[in-house]
Amino acid sequence: MGNFRFHQYQVVGRALPTETEEHPKIYRMKLWATNEVRAKSKFWYFLRKLKKVKKSNGQVLAINEIFERKPTKIKNYGVWLRYQSRTGYHNMYKEYRDTTLNGAVEQMYNEMASRHRVRQHCIQIIKTATIPSKLCKRESTKQFHDSKIKFPLVFKKVRPPFRKLKTTYKASRPNLFK
């Protein structure tokens, strides 16, 4: 498990109790943010759009980070997202193969940035789920569903093992085969 840029948080909040509404409904959201402060802010952003409550008349009851249950098991993740492009909003469904959900979400953000030039703040994650192999839709994830998978590494650039040994010039052409 590495350092993830995006952490998954569970934020629980409600409107502040008033005389008319003694026990307001409590809402829970699971979201991705780089830190807890941002997570709370995102929580209010989404809750404002769904219910008539703002940060000024509400309270966050709990915020917990959610960690991966089985970080050594490879899973297929499906991510449903809504993103803003230069011309409008679109929905997307993307599949990733990873060991952790945070890793898959990070892959998603990187891919959206590279393929569609969509930055982090223009992406809203609607839903994520682990998909069993049978229900995967994308060929690029389905090609790894092979228990006897076997392929050669075709382009093998050997790196110096630490950056101190890096040189700009080399005496001979490196052998990229194997």
Add this chain to the structure above:
Amino acid sequence: MQADQGPLPVQPFKRYVEIGRVALVNYGKEYGRLVVIVDVIDQNRALVDAPDIVRGQMNFKRLSLTDIKIDIPRVPKKKTLIDAMEAADVKNKWEKSSWGRKLIVQKRRASLNDFDRFKVMLAKIKRGGAIRQELAKLKKENAA
């Protein structure tokens, strides 16, 4: 991945990324360690395991594939992995292979202290002397 291509022609590749392939880590924190590829995550990463590390993912760029392959099911339990490694005798095979032996020699050379290096110098001189004696003998026989 290659199941639908029919019989494979002779490929120039001998070492494949496959489940059970033993690889050497050539970059990063685990540098120099032998690990086993236990599953493939996607095109660039593998799930990798060794008897004394937590199973984790590693980029193929950090791995150098070796010739050794052990027989394991797809994601084996730690105990199964250790048993399979014992059965295939990975450690001994590695230390006997020319690649493994070179690494051992490199490590030994890097850990010499000054007295050891002095001893190595004397040994080299002695060896050189013996070679030159033999050479001189052969030259004399040839000339005669």
